[in-house]
Amino acid sequence: MRFLMALCMALAAALVLPAAARAQDGPLRIEITEGTIEPMAYAVPDFVAETPGAQQYAQQIARVVADDLTGTGLFREIPRDAHISRITSFESPVQFADWKAINALVLLTGAVSEEGGRISVKFRVWDVFAGTELGDGMQFAATADGWRRLAHKVADQVYSRLTGETGYFDSRVVFVSESGPKEQRAKRLAIMDYDGANVQYLTDSRSIVLAPRFSPNGDRVLYTSYETGEPQIHVLNVGAVQSRILRSAAGVMSFAPRFSPDGSRVVYSVTQGSNTDIYMMDVASGASTQLTATPAIETAPSFSPDGSRIVFESDRSGTQQLYVMPAGGGEATRISFGQGRYGTPVWSPRGDMIAFTKQHQGRFHIGVMRTDGSEERLLTASPLDEGPTWAPNGRVLMFSRETLGAQGTSSLYTVDVAGRKLTRVRTPDGASDPSWGPLQ
């Protein structure tokens, strides 16, 4: 992708000023695992434009940062028309009393400069009531067309300082862009920023394409295409936008691919006769081994982040249920025991949970459970929710929601693991099958 190369992020991480005195009685911190929380109030005035060319970015960057933070459901922005102080210089002392008066716990200040097509943004995060800076001021730079990434990087820093966890805003999602009527739906692979901006198409819509999956470092995408007639697994080089068939076996259906955590292997399903089993392929050598061997449908495999185990779905018990087996194959343990059918399991990048699609009494749910199947929690409900993918920090899921009937369309949504905040991701057309890439 030319965009990425041009961006050539200069992650300066430069100290803007010596660190201010830090509050010693525990930093301002929001605990994101709690069930119900009061969102933390923050204020983000427009960033200061330090050069004439930075004017157009100063406000836009502050808005994207605010959208990122508010979109988590953990933070609540104090509207700008309630602000008392105006920030006109990045170096001027902050009038904490003015921000206390509007009950802002956190204040984010920033400044943008532009020179020769490159923009630079610096920011500081303030604990308003302690009157201190949270962490050090930082600076990021990029070419002008990368201004949204700069904003996401700032937001990731703020999120990280306030939650103690890694952010997820400077990340991309590969998905299937959908158009046309339901019975003749045209599908093509597309890639976008996590918030739906900067959509780029990776394939045309001549063949049905399904379920793209990012490699762990985001350089490749596995997907299933009907290009040769039957569904087969392809691998696409994201930078070159070139794809090839991963596994060429004429007349044999293969689908549901996913990379191992180190990107060297792929697990996937192969159908022979009425039977669908799970296989693993070494990408470099092309050598494959069979991991399951029952007459049942076994599909949707997903590695644990340490690479030692694989969670998958099987209807060997009579209905779709979730199972965990060693990564080399062998005895599988059933982990789903609730009512209904369970499919599309995905292991959290944190290793602690498995997300899934559940069907029960005509409704679809996105849910999470611990890796032994305990503590099942349903996060969504609709006539057709499907196919969760984890944000790189394992705190948010994105999935497809399809509305039913002749005019039905598919859209992408995000939901946090506590099920507090459901947000629709704005895409130009219909969208399905998201796969969330790594933090860039």
Add this chain to the structure above:
Amino acid sequence: MTYFSKALMIAAVLGMAACTNGNRFSDADAAGGYGAGAGANGGIVPGSASDPASPAYFNQTIGDRVFFAVDQSTLSPQAQATLDAQAQWLMTNSDYLAVIEGHADEQGTREYNIALGARRANATMEYLVSKGIASNRLRFISYGKERPVEVCAEEACYSKNRRAVTVISMGLGS
């Protein structure tokens, strides 16, 4: 099928294509009677649904598809009767090959439905083979829930989407 009847059929298809094109590009052409010769002999029109050796007859009179219960791939007595007739036709018209396309309704996850559609298509194919059709004339593919024929969100539509469709094509050697 004789060379002559095949040639007639191809001519008829071409005639229809010409007619379609005429309609698309110029109403005047259509009014001028494109393809008017196609139905002129009054009886069986080669290649049309009234010709028992035609794919159109297979599709419309015999029935090109069978239907399945929710999450099932077993063939009902009604489905078996349709497939008996399909097998008979394929025996008689031995120049034709068939691809059996398996489908699922939208009430399932994408990957599972691909595998389920494969089960349905394979059950259909195995039944035809058991009735004497050479397996090298048949193959199957699953579209999962990607190609519904009905789009309402009711069982009336779902039941038509849970299907295996036998798609006839001319063999390469004919």
